[in-house]
Amino acid sequence: MIERIKGSAPTRSRAVVHNGLVYTVAVSSDKKPDVYLQTRLALEAITRTLSEAGSDKSHILTATMYLADMSKKDDMNRAWDEWVDRNNAPQRACIGATLEGADLIEIVITAAQK
Amino acid sequence: MIERIKGSAPTRSRAVVHNGLVYTVAVSSDKKPDVYLQTRLALEAITRTLSEAGSDKSHILTATMYLADMSKKDDMNRAWDEWVDRNNAPQRACIGATLEGADLIEIVITAAQK
């Protein structure tokens, strides 16, 4: 009834699936100080996880973008605008917040299964 | 199955409706440096969007209030307390975060449809 997809840490799941919804989170695998690159890689991780969980980017309901430096929001938006399904745009909030270590972006997604 | 209500940006939706739930976000249309005013206007935008989406404020489940300056939380609370349906109070979290430009508040809502 609740499916959990493991990530790197034993005490958190990379994704949880329940009642037709997928809840997932991603950061960039590459920690280079480049917001565009990190956003692109975090979104690619989202694409892979949604696929594993029986969803895809056209089924995203909500996105929360936590950005370490809001002055770099344009770089994040460039990666977002290239990636997003414009016919199925999610509700999105973008928030400046302190992230861990060299993370410049953390993305939290809720999506419907296909 | 997924309904999307457009906002000002082509790559995001102002609201998404799925399986009886409405997911929406709002900021203030007026960027005057007045937290009470901006909260009031953002909440009025929420009222309008919920109405479009077949919900209303008595059906709100959760609210996340992102506030640019937590020292102004009382001003936000004043607008909230005037607006909220006290017989149907949402679960709410209030978080200090960096917002875009002159935004002093950003509000993310999940509501049930009527």
Next chain:
Amino acid sequence: MIERIKGSAPTRSRAVVHNGLVYTVAVSSDKKPDVYLQTRLALEAITRTLSEAGSDKSHILTATMYLADMSKKDDMNRAWDEWVDRNNAPQRACIGATLEGADLIEIVITAAQK
């Protein structure tokens, strides 16, 4: 159809239950400047609220941990790792943000009912 569990404030609910899901938020009852202690107490409050709402920690879907000082993330993680059900790990995001007064942690949870 929407059940609301009252907290200390008349204009917010401590938890809301709708369509098999529980939405809740907690801070620590003790405001000592100790992230481990505050996290432990906030998680104990979550345990109690989930029980009232017909859920438990094995049914948590998502957790958002708002931390006043990200340099203390290890202390938060210690309390989390002791508390979490490792066979049913939630999707979790941890965000550094400004919190109210002496709060060092605020936890937002979505859980399925049993």
